[in-house]
Amino acid sequence: MVQYVNSQGGVVSGKWHMTKGTSDFDEKQKVKMNVFSVHGRQTDRDRQTTLMKVPVDNGGQHWVDGLEVNQESISLNVQNSIANKEMTCMVHRRRWMILIFLIFLILLVIGVSFAVCLGIHDDKDEKYDPALFELPRCFNGSFRLTNQIFIPDLLSPASNQSKALSSQLQEKLSDLYSSSPALGRYFSSVEISDFRNGSVQADYRLRFLMPLNNTELEQFTLSREMVYNVFRQSLYDQDPELNHPLYIHPASLDMQVGSVTSESRSGVLYW
Numbered sequence: 001m002v003q004y005v006n007s008q009g010g011v012v013s014g015k016w017h018m019t020k021g022t023s024d025f026d027e028k029q030k031v032k033m034n035v036f037s038v039h040g041r042q043t044d045r046d047r048q049t050t051l052m053k054v055p056v057d058n059g060g061q062h063w064v065d066g067l068e069v070n071q072e073s074i075s076l077n078v079q080n081s082i083a084n085k086e087m088t089c090m091v092h093r094r095r096w097m098i099l100i101f102l103i104f105l106i107l108l109v110i111g112v113s114f115a116v117c118l119g120i121h122d123d124k125d126e127k128y129d130p131a132l133f134e135l136p137r138c139f140n141g142s143f144r145l146t147n148q149i150f151i152p153d154l155l156s157p158a159s160n161q162s163k164a165l166s167s168q169l170q171e172k173l174s175d176l177y178s179s180s181p182a183l184g185r186y187f188s189s190v191e192i193s194d195f196r197n198g199s200v201q202a203d204y205r206l207r208f209l210m211p212l213n214n215t216e217l218e219q220f221t222l223s224r225e226m227v228y229n230v231f232r233q234s235l236y237d238q239d240p241e242l243n244h245p246l247y248i249h250p251a252s253l254d255m256q257v258g259s260v261t262s263e264s265r266s267g268v269l270y271w
Helices: 024-048 071-120 160-178 215-221 224-236
Strands: 002-005 011-014 051-055 061-065 133-145 187-197 200-211 254-258
Touching: 133 224, 160 187, 160 200, 160 224, 200 215, 224 254
Parallel strands: none
Antiparallel strands: 002 011, 051 061, 133 200, 133 254, 187 200
8 A cells, every 4th residue: 555645735545566577666657647547536526616606697607616716706797697687677667667558558548539439429410409390290090900899989089998099009109109219309299089890990190390491301201101111110010929909900001191280379280
């Protein structure tokens, strides 16, 4: 066994065997080579223990030899890492602020547009003065109640049966025309005048009022075709299977434009 002192002060042991035919000088050279190889492995192992992590500019870390790293470089790398993190956080905050601002701006534009549309949208047809509707426009006709049985009392307008049936039909037709988007504002009244035999045949009179000197209403909105089609469409919307006593057969509907004269004293309209 032979012991040697390495360059770092450590003791390294080595041994060799004497073999026949070799000189002492050769054996000593072999021992030195073995010791150097052992010393080399030990030095590499010792150098591995000095490797350490240091931060780099991109936020990561890498290994360097501790003997080559001084305090100044470590401090600089740490400062760069902190600065990079702060910059990244600042960029993220700025992106979130921009995103929140855009969302708020979109909602604001939608709200303003909705408010502007409500304020600008002003339907002139919805504003009218009923006091200006003075000119009468009248229609008369007949229809048949197929679920009614005719009785002689219906021939007398003063009978309870005639009054009750007239009131029900007037309410039905009044609701029909009052709820019409096109004709509701012009509708004035309805009257059931007579009942006749044939299941029950009823005669009706419709009265509308319109402004003076308005020929367009007379030709289009309050034309016979418009008033008739509104009535007929409501009859087709009925359910015939319900066997309702006020069911009006759609094919029995008849309508003509009525002539009206007014009496200045009483204001009563005569048909």
